[in-house]
Amino acid sequence: MLSIIQPNANSTALKLISLPSPTINPSLGEHLIRVKACAPCAGELLWPKNFPPPSPRELIPCPDVAGIIISGPEDSPFQPGDEVYARTNYSRPGNACEFSIGVTEELAHKPKGMSWVEAAAIPVSAETAWQILCIHAGIAGDAEVDFATAQAAWRGKRVLVTAASGGVGIWVTQLATLLGAEVIGTCGAANIALVQSLGATEVIDYRRTHLREWAEQPGKKVDVVIDCIGKQSLEDAWWTVRDGGVVLSIFQPPKQACPKDFKGTGVKGVFFVMEPVRRHLEEITKLVELGKCRGMVDSVWPLEQYQEAFQRLDTGHARGKIVFDLSLNH
Structure with missing residues (x-):
């Protein structure tokens, strides 16, 4: 799969490379997601140095994701074909890639009628x-x-x-x-x-x-x-x-x-540092569907323009979220 990657915790010079697609462990509540859009978070390239992940992992950015469930636990509320979004846990690689992993307790159903890009702009914020x-x-x-x-x-x-x-x-x-x-x-x-x-x-x-x-x-x-x-x-x-x-x-x-x-x-x-919680995001989904609140997209980029996207993020003047659109990749 195509992925943005941070080479190591001491370097913020990103690369776009091909990586093996992830494999899931359904017994841990893991779901394989075909990523349709993802969003970076301000300052996240400094996290691996200042707050190392609990276990060594690929340093893939973008904690926010919107996409389609490919596979998961048989008893999951999220079945193949379901449209979901999430802020995934920092213990795993992020979502700036074509396939990613989300667990049951951080996933939520994507708000109805919302585009992939719009949905990816919501979870962490x-x-x-x-x-x-x-x-x-x-x-x-x-x-x-x-x-x-x-x-x-x-x-x-x-x-x-x-x-x-x-x-x-x-x-x-x-x-x-x-x-x-x-x-x-x-x-x-x-x-x-x-x-x-x-x-x-x-x-x-x-x-x-x-x-x-x-x-x-x-x-x-x-x-x-x-x-x-x-x-x-x-x-x-x-x-x-x-x-x-x-x-x-x-x-x-x-x-x-x-x-x-x-x-x-x-x-x-x-x-405090936020934690991804399914029930919180499902409540937010309800409010969005009722038209009581909305996310905001500053700009939309293909993965290939990762350098320009992160430069925009680093200005600190983004109006809403910067989002990578992978919906044309599949």
Whole structure:
């Protein structure tokens, strides 16, 4: 099969090569998937060096996949011919290849009427947002809650989302709005209308407005910061959270970026790494099919243009997800 591969953990110089197709172990819940589209994740080429896989494996990028089940366990809810999508587990190679493996507990049925490319743009971003809002921000307690319970807890909360036009940011903005929160998003000027269309009640152009100055205005402090960028953006965002609030980052532990002169009290810092969970993605499928939320595709590429695609990803200015389209390969 044709595949993009990272030669080793210390090199981000990708190659396009031919590899043997994977073989599955049905007793482990594994399914062979004919990949129709896949999507990379920002910074993922640094993961093997900074977070080595638990066991040595081929370093194939792109954790998001949409495709067709070829084979799997006889008792699986996903049978040959079924259209599925997933964020597959980091313990296995990614999905920038013609055939891949997904296990039962990470797969979900692809939303009806959605293209392969559109579906591949959803899983990792949407599941991350779901887990932020229904588990890790802790608004409804220390355990996971369902969407209805989360709605009762989030209603009326003020939430700041950094990079609200990015892959995860668009989902946090949409889902938090559905939960009844008041969302303030940061983005560049070109994406202000987009973030407003996703439900944000206020949008901050990060190039023109400093968050510390913004937060000094009456009534601007937020209950929760959801940071999707890290570093300076995360440091600046600390000034916006009220005492007793939460600063959550998917980029780094928030305390690492807390300003030295920050005087807030009782603020909780949260960092987590998302896990692919079938029930979360199936709930997202329902919301997508009801038209309550949507993914966003920045650009579409064939596997052969992997260098240009990853260069686009590395700019940090993608509007939604970058997706590889393999549907013409079969």
